[in-house]
Amino acid sequence: MKLVTAIIKPFKLDEVREALSAIGVQGITVTEVKGFGRQKGHTELYRGAEYVVDFLPKVKIEAAIKSEMLDQVIEAIEKSANTGKIGDGKIFVFDLDQVVRIRTGETGADAL
Amino acid sequence: MKKFLTALAAVLAIGLASVTNSWAEEKPADTAAPAAAADSAAPAAAEAPADAAAEAPKLDSGSTAWMMTATVLVILMTIPGLALFYGGLVRQKNMLSVLMQVFVTFSVLSVVWVAAGYSLAFTEGSNFIGGLEKAFLSGVTPDSLQGVIPEYVFITFQLTFAAITPALIIGGFAERIKFSAVLLFMVLWMLAVYVPVAHWVWGGGFLADDGAKDFAGGTVVHINAGIAALVGCLVLGKRIGYGREAMPPHSLTMTMIGASMLWVGWFGFNVGSELAADGTAGLVLVNTQVATAAAVLGWMFAEWIFRGKPSMLGAASGAVAGLVAVTPACGFIGPMGGILLGLIAGVLCFWAVTTLKGLFGYDDSLDVFGVHGIGGIIGAILTGVLMAPGLGGVGYPEGITMGAQLWIQTKSVLITIVWSGVVSFILYKIVDMIVGLRVTEDKEREGLDITEHGETAYHS
Numbered sequence: 001m002k003l004v005t006a007i008i009k010p011f012k013l014d015e016v017r018e019a020l021s022a023i024g025v026q027g028i029t030v031t032e033v034k035g036f037g038r039q040k041g042h043t044e045l046y047r048g049a050e051y052v053v054d055f056l057p058k059v060k061i062e063a064a065i066k067s068e069m070l071d072q073v074i075e076a077i078e079k080s081a082n083t084g085k086i087g088d089g090k091i092f093v094f095d096l097d098q099v100v101r102i103r104t105g106e107t108g109a110d111a112l
Numbered sequence: 113m114k115k116f117l118t119a120l121a122a123v124l125a126i127g128l129a130s131v132t133n134s135w136a137e138e139k140p141a142d143t144a145a146p147a148a149a150a151d152s153a154a155p156a157a158a159e160a161p162a163d164a165a166a167e168a169p170k171l172d173s174g175s176t177a178w179m180m181t182a183t184v185l186v187i188l189m190t191i192p193g194l195a196l197f198y199g200g201l202v203r204q205k206n207m208l209s210v211l212m213q214v215f216v217t218f219s220v221l222s223v224v225w226v227a228a229g230y231s232l233a234f235t236e237g238s239n240f241i242g243g244l245e246k247a248f249l250s251g252v253t254p255d256s257l258q259g260v261i262p263e264y265v266f267i268t269f270q271l272t273f274a275a276i277t278p279a280l281i282i283g284g285f286a287e288r289i290k291f292s293a294v295l296l297f298m299v300l301w302m303l304a305v306y307v308p309v310a311h312w313v314w315g316g317g318f319l320a321d322d323g324a325k326d327f328a329g330g331t332v333v334h335i336n337a338g339i340a341a342l343v344g345c346l347v348l349g350k351r352i353g354y355g356r357e358a359m360p361p362h363s364l365t366m367t368m369i370g371a372s373m374l375w376v377g378w379f380g381f382n383v384g385s386e387l388a389a390d391g392t393a394g395l396v397l398v399n400t401q402v403a404t405a406a407a408v409l410g411w412m413f414a415e416w417i418f419r420g421k422p423s424m425l426g427a428a429s430g431a432v433a434g435l436v437a438v439t440p441a442c443g444f445i446g447p448m449g450g451i452l453l454g455l456i457a458g459v460l461c462f463w464a465v466t467t468l469k470g471l472f473g474y475d476d477s478l479d480v481f482g483v484h485g486i487g488g489i490i491g492a493i494l495t496g497v498l499m500a501p502g503l504g505g506v507g508y509p510e511g512i513t514m515g516a517q518l519w520i521q522t523k524s525v526l527i528t529i530v531w532s533g534v535v536s537f538i539l540y541k542i543v544d545m546i547v548g549l550r551v552t553e554d555k556e557r558e559g560l561d562i563t564e565h566g567e568t569a570y571h572s
Contacts, residue, residue, distance in 0.1 A: 044360060046425055047479060048466035051358050 001096040001112065002070050003062060007035060007089040008081040010059045019080035020063065023072050026112075029062045039087030058089065064099055066109055172260035175388040179261045179269055185380025186272035190218050190279055193377055197370025197428070198283050200363040201478050205559025206287045207362065207569035213282045213291065217298045221275040224299050229274050230267050232303070233310040239318040242311050259387050269384060274310070277333045278302050283478030284341025285348045285549075287359075288556050291564045292547045300539045301340065305532050309336055313524070323509060324524035325499065325517070327396070328385035330440025330492040331528040338485020339529050340536040341476060347540045348549055350475035352556050364424050371428035375404060378435045382442045396442040400435070403442075403454035407434020410458025419466075426462070429483060433461035436487035441495040446504025453498060457490050489525055496521035 008016055013030065020028060034055035041054040065073050074091055082088055101111040195214040199207050221229075231246035246252060249267065258266035278298045309332050312319040319331075326332065351359070361367060382400045386393040411430025416422040437457035438450055445453065465482035476482060496518040499505035508517055543549060550556075555563040562568065 045419055045421065045423060046360050047429065047482075048469050049359070051360055053358075 001064060001099060001109065002067055003064050003094040003096045004070070004073055004077070005092040005094065006061045006077045006081065007033065007058050008061065008077070009083065009087060009089060010057055012081045012083070013059050013061070015080040016061060016077055019076040020073065023069070023076050025063050025065060025069070025073060025076075027063070031060045031062075033058050033060045037087065037090070056087065064096055064112055066112055169257065169260050171257060171262065172388065175259075175390075176261045176265060178389040178393075179265050179384060179387065182380035182384025183265065183269045183272055185377045186269070186276065186384065187377075189374050189377030189381060190272070190276045191215055193370050193373030194276065194279055195370065196366045197374060197432070198286065198478050200366030200368075200370060201283075201361045201425075202287055203359055203559070204362040204569060205561055207561060208565055208567050209291070209560035210282065210286055212565055213286075213289075213294045214279045216291075217279045217282070217294065218275045220295060221278060221298060221302050222271055224302060225271045225274045226267065229302060229307050230270060233274075233307045234270065234315045236316055237311070239316075239321065240311070241308055241317075242315055261387060266387065269387075270310075273329060273333060273381070274302055274306055277306050277329075277337050278340075280333070280337035280480055280484055281341045281344060283480040284344040284476050286477040287560065288348060288351050288550050290548060290551050291560075293543050293549045296547055297539060297543045300542070301536065304539060305336060305340065305535050306332070309528055309531060312527075319524045319527065322523065323512065323517070323520050325444050325495050325521065326440040326492065326524065327443035327495075328382045328439045330436070330488045330495070331524055334436045334439060334484040334488030335492065335525060335528045336532045338481045338483075338488055339532040341480030342474065342485060343533055343536045344540060345474050345476045345481075347537065347544075350473075351477065352553060354475045355473075361425065364428075368424055368428050371431055375431055375435060378404075378439075382439060386443060392443055395447075398447050399438055399442040399445060399450040402447050403438035403450035403457075404431050404434040406451040406454030407431060407437065407458035407461075408454075410434075410455040411462045412458075414459045414462045429465070429479070430458040430462070433457045433483050433487045436484050437461075437491035437494070440488070440491045441498060444495055444506050445498040449498035449504045453491065453494055456494065457487050460490055461487050492525050493518065493521050 006016070010032070017028065035058050036054050036056055039056060041052060041056060044051045044053055061077070063073065070093065074093075077091055098107065099109075099111040100107050191214065192211075195211045198214065199210045202210050226249050228244065228247050230249070231244050232242045235242040235245050237243040249264075252263050252267070254262065254264065256263035278301050281298075281301070282294065308317075309319075311317040313324060313326050313329075313332050314320065319326075324331070353359070379397060379400055383393050383396045386396060408427050408430040411426050411433060412422045415426040434454040434457050437453055441450070441453060461483050464486040465479045468486075469476065469479070469482060474481075497503070497514065499508060499517065500514055501507040508514065512520075540549065551560065551563065
């Protein structure tokens with residue numbers, strides 16, 4: 001099993017979600033995060049005080065999937081989150097040791 | 113336990129004194145000075161011995177109804193207008209502390225005003241200060257008049273001024289002052305700074321005698337508070353992390369709401385200072401509106417040109433700067449003069465909160481000096497210029513030239529600056545000795561809402 005984490009631009013969330021549903025990923029967790037890579041921040045001005053804000057709002061998606069689906073999932077996210085401009089984000093893949101469905105107690109692939 | 117007993121004793125003492133006083137044998141009802149409401153030179157003059165030749169004024173119900181409304185409008189300016197304007201500008205962790213300081217200052221000063229403030233400001237006394245004949249409103253009855261309105265209405269109207277002026281100072285030391293220090297300082301400041309200056313300008317004191325023109329309180333309210341805030345921010349020192357850490361306003365939405373309430377409520381402040389519903393009040397109405405609008409534009413365009421973008425904070429600040437500047441001038445200048453005044457105030461106050469503040473590096477957290485102090489000074493001095501008939505104003509008193517009036521205006525500004533500056537400094541030191549002014553570094557980091565009030569403003 002794998003845990004796929006993707007940092008994407010916030011307005012791409014709906015597209016990515018639909019793309020994942022289309023290939024059979026049933027559940028995801030979404031968090032609002034801040035971050036930067038090569039994309040520059042912006043400057044905010046409040047009366048005399050100027051703030052350079054490096055952090056940009058992003059969305060983090062996490063999905064626990066079966067290992068066999070990994071390539072499909074990566075392709076789905078990559079295609080739907082892409083705009084071609086700096087700041088599109090990154091996908092991280094982690095090995096997932098164990099998954100448990102709390103309601104029923106199912107474990108492993110049955111819990112995905 | 114000790115704190116509780118002290119508080120209980122204080123409350124009982126005030127309550128007992130006020131009740132006893134109002135049961136005291138009533139003095140003959142003072143009739144108000146026959147100085148007509150149309151005398152815009154001293155709209156809130158204290159009672160002078162009745163001129164034998166003039167007729168005693170009678171109650172005018174139109175003016176009374178208006179003045180009651182004006183009073184309520186100014187109350188709205190403080191709660192929640194000023195509270196939200198300031199609150200939105202601080203960080204989330206300090207929102208409640210600002211709301212609380214404004215709300216409770218307003219409350220405690222309402223009591224102190226009727227206990228002693230009104231009497232000291234508005235009875236004849238000396239050129240310097242009034243007397244205590246009307247402490248606890250002794251001798252005032254529902255039939256007492258001030259001009260053409262009931263004295264109780266006048267008292268309450270003036271109460272709103274006496275309460276909002278000290279509340280303005282809160283912006284200077286926001287996010288780092290102890291609540292107990294605010295309470296104590298506010299009571300002392302109103303009595304030692306606001307009341308004397310109010311007496312000098314409106315209560316029959318020497319500034320009015322000199323001919324200083326201050327319609328609704330450019331000196332009494334704005335310069336007074338602006339200087340006290342400047343001194344306060346210097347005495348308390350900068351906020352931890354000022355200049356290094358980001359401290360942007362947490363809700364400019366709230367600030368805009370507050371600024372809008374201030375704009376609307378200010379019509380009670382300025383127009384109400386005529387103490388009657390008449391032609392001069394109409395002049396004040398239009399001046400208040402156009403000067404403020406012009407100041408919004410002045411600030412906004414200055415910011416757009418010099419900083420690249422027009423901001424909501426800039427527009428809101430511009431509005432307040434215009435309102436402040438037109439406060440002393442509104443009954444003496446013409447509407448076109450008002451527009452000019454607003455434009456100048458908008459641009460100069462923008463300069464004050466950006467360049468001037470940066471030059472000296474003081475942490476006047478919410479720009480009380482930059483907007484109220486500088487704006488008040490601009491308004492007070494330009495009143496002397498824009499009252500000229502050639503510029504659309506009401507004209508100078510007999511025998512006074514523009515130069516002479518300018519000098520009188522400047523003198524009143526300087527006197528106010530010195531009095532407020534020196535006495536405020538002393539009061540800060542006294543409060544520091546009694547309860548301490550500033551919270552500890554840990555508390556400041558954590559936020560005053562939790563550490564001083566045990567609450568959080570938002571829970572998301």
